[in-house]
Amino acid sequence: MRSILIIITSLFLASHSSFAQQKFYLDDIEGFDQVETGWSTPRRRTNLSNKPISLQGKVYERGVCIHAFSEYTIALDGKTTQFHALVALDDMVANLSGNPVRVRFFKDNVLIWNKDSIAGGMAPIEVNLDLTGSKMFRTEIEGIGGTHHSHVDLADAWFTVGGINPKVYFRTIEKGEILTPPSVPKPRITGPKVFGVRPGSPVLFRFTSTGQKPMTFSVDKLPEGLTLNPSTGDLTGSVTKAGEYFLTVKATNALGSDQRNWKLKVGNILALTPPMGWNSWNCWGMSVDAEKVKRSAKGMVNSGLIDHGWTYINIDDGWQGEARNPETGEITSDPAKFPDMKILADDVHKMGLKIGLYSSPGTLTCGKRLGSLGHELEDAMTYSKWGYDYLKHDYCSYNEVVKQSQKNFYNAKRPYVIMGDALRKQNRDIILSLCQYGEMDVWKWGHTVNGSLWRTTGDIIDTWNSMRVIGFRQQASAPYTQPGRWADPDMLVVGRVGWGPNLHPTRLSPNEQYTHISLWCMLSSPLLLGCDLENLDPFTLNLLTNDEVLDINQDPLGIQATEVKGNDQTKWYVKKLENGDIAVAVFNMTESNKDESINWSDLKLEGKYAVRDLWRQKDLKTNDLGWKGIVPIHGVQMLRLSKK
Numbered sequence: 102m103r104s105i106l107i108i109i110t111s112l113f114l115a116s117h118s119s120f121a122q123q124k125f126y127l128d129d130i131e132g133f134d135q136v137e138t139g140w141s142t143p144r145r146r147t148n149l150s151n152k153p154i155s156l157q158g159k160v161y162e163r164g165v166c167i168h169a170f171s172e173y174t175i176a177l178d179g180k181t182t183q184f185h186a187l188v189a190l191d192d193m194v195a196n197l198s199g200n201p202v203r204v205r206f207f208k209d210n211v212l213i214w215n216k217d218s219i220a221g222g223m224a225p226i227e228v229n230l231d232l233t234g235s236k237m238f239r240t241e242i243e244g245i246g247g248t249h250h251s252h253v254d255l256a257d258a259w260f261t262v263g264g265i266n267p268k269v270y271f272r273t274i275e276k277g278e279i280l281t282p283p284s285v286p287k288p289r290i291t292g293p294k295v296f297g298v299r300p301g302s303p304v305l306f307r308f309t310s311t312g313q314k315p316m317t318f319s320v321d322k323l324p325e326g327l328t329l330n331p332s333t334g335d336l337t338g339s340v341t342k343a344g345e346y347f348l349t350v351k352a353t354n355a356l357g358s359d360q361r362n363w364k365l366k367v368g369n370i371l372a373l374t375p376p377m378g379w380n381s382w383n384c385w386g387m388s389v390d391a392e393k394v395k396r397s398a399k400g401m402v403n404s405g406l407i408d409h410g411w412t413y414i415n416i417d418d419g420w421q422g423e424a425r426n427p428e429t430g431e432i433t434s435d436p437a438k439f440p441d442m443k444i445l446a447d448d449v450h451k452m453g454l455k456i457g458l459y460s461s462p463g464t465l466t467c468g469k470r471l472g473s474l475g476h477e478l479e480d481a482m483t484y485s486k487w488g489y490d491y492l493k494h495d496y497c498s499y500n501e502v503v504k505q506s507q508k509n510f511y512n513a514k515r516p517y518v519i520m521g522d523a524l525r526k527q528n529r530d531i532i533l534s535l536c537q538y539g540e541m542d543v544w545k546w547g548h549t550v551n552g553s554l555w556r557t558t559g560d561i562i563d564t565w566n567s568m569r570v571i572g573f574r575q576q577a578s579a580p581y582t583q584p585g586r587w588a589d590p591d592m593l594v595v596g597r598v599g600w601g602p603n604l605h606p607t608r609l610s611p612n613e614q615y616t617h618i619s620l621w622c623m624l625s626s627p628l629l630l631g632c633d634l635e636n637l638d639p640f641t642l643n644l645l646t647n648d649e650v651l652d653i654n655q656d657p658l659g660i661q662a663t664e665v666k667g668n669d670q671t672k673w674y675v676k677k678l679e680n681g682d683i684a685v686a687v688f689n690m691t692e693s694n695k696d697e698s699i700n701w702s703d704l705k706l707e708g709k710y711a712v713r714d715l716w717r718q719k720d721l722k723t724n725d726l727g728w729k730g731i732v733p734i735h736g737v738q739m740l741r742l743s744k745k
Contacts, residue, residue: 383631
């Protein structure tokens with residue numbers, strides 16, 4: 102009798118165990134279409150064009166297609182034992198060359214599978230991973246070199262589940278710690294210490310200062326042809342004689358004054374410091390309109406951002422009309438959204454700000470609006486007549502003009518030569534921003550087409566993976582960065598973002614936001630906000646108004662920081678400053694707080710240095726020969742070293 106009972110029990114347990122271990126498909130996970138992705142949304146059982154998933158001609162009924170960059174985490178209960186998938190680029194993009202990706206899988210934040218350079222046309226790679234005991238399973242898909250074309254399939258992707266079905270994990274973003282103390286009521290002059298303008302072009306510059314209002318400004322030895330408005334700090338007029346003009350600027354209020362040496366450089370190089378401002382894309386996408394732009398400009402003024410050197414209000418895609426003027430050939434704006442482009446520019450200028458536009462060298466923009474192909478000179482004249490100060494020229498549909506097989510250095514450069522020449526023929530300075538995603542090593546030649554800044558990557562999104570991969574892969578451009586020649590790793594993703602009418606708080610943690618701003622400042626990158634300027638929470642406003650951090654970005658020497666130590670755990674960046682000081686940023690790439698220590702000899706520095714914590718704006722007590730401290734998860738310590 103006992104033997105029979107044992108046999109029955111064994112059969113029951115075996116049956117129960119077999120029943121418990123089930124196959125659960127990745128495309129059945131609830132919430133998967135909400136995971137973090139660089140473009141579009143992940144697709145279940147289709148590719149990103151809503152066609153069947155196809156790998157080397159074989160169609161798969163089960164699986165997902167996701168864009169590079171992407172990152173997601175699946176929560177497990179410890180009873181899931183296996184993950185299986187076939188990994189490859191979808192046939193839809195398999196013929197695109199030069200767009201490889203890296204796919205990595207993590208079990209409880211430990212890397213367990215990594216494959217670099219998965220390129221179009223490669224056979225699917227079968228993945229079988231042991232997840233026994235795991236609570237978290239994370240996938241990272243990175244576009245190598247910032248590519249934004251690659252669509253990655255995880256075909257026939259499933260888990261072996263022994264308990265609760267896997268589900269997407271959405272982390273909770275903690276409230277950010279405000280590190281920077283409030284500005285003092287006495288004046289402190291902010292913004293760039295040098296400004297470039299072409300001979301005879303209108304000067305449009307505002308001196309800025311923090312401190313109690315009202316404030317008055319004065320400038321000694323003002324060159325002939327220029328006028329200063331003492332109550333606003335606006336400098337206007339023009340200078341016909343090329344050369345460098347060294348001035349002293351003074352800001353005064355009821356509590357005191359501050360003064361700064363300032364240089365006006367009249368010549369052929371514009372944007373002598375990285376542009377600082379706002380761009381509509383990461384906030385409003387194609388839903389942008391004139392009212393949103395004006396409200397954003399007012400937000401920059403009313404929030405006080407303008408007092409810290411934030412200057413540009415740039416309209417991205419979505420402003421153009423459906424057809425050119427049939428009589429003149431001039432580009433038109435969408436009458437329902439942008440009834441008068443000149444009035445809009447005038448309104449923004451009256452607030453003490455500058456304004457920019459967006460176009461494409463192709464027939465259409467990314468959003469299928471009018472491009473400039475064949476109308477470059479006409480458009481440049483129109484932009485000048487309207488009073489615009491900045492043009493982002495996005496490659497986009499030029500891919501249809503120059504097919505993949507025809508891509509070479511000449512064809513990559515040619516459309517920007519044409520628009521750069523057209524802009525230089527205007528009697529107004531219009532900064533040219535090249536947006537061609539870093540192809541053909543644009544940082545080596547962008548200045549030769551009259552460009553001032555150039556994208557080096559695909560589009561950024563508000564995730565740690567996207568920001569990390571883009572930001573920490575900018576070293577190739579470092580030798581070429583200098584005043585008027587800026588590498589652009591895309592816009593900032595702090596505050597409320599959304600790429601359309603529905604906005605959400607950034608998915609970057611507060612520590613990651615400190616890393617984001619610190620890194621872009623160390624890199625001498627353009628600082629272009631992509632958030633809702635009307636609704637800046639206290640943390641975001643504090644993040645964007647630390648003048649000591651912004652001074653690192655706006656340093657007149659214009660050097661891009663270099664990485665002196667780098668691995669999966671820690672990255673150290675060092676940047677030389679105009680006055681001989683050294684900026685140092687220590688980044689923690691891990692999932693836990695990290696103790697760090699630096700000897701100045703590690704940075705190839707000699708002598709003793711005083712150390713200032715830039716985010717907290719306080720001097721630190723050190724042993725003169727080094728620094729040690731705690732760097733938080735995905736966070737940064739940003740220091741300024743002054744030789745004693």
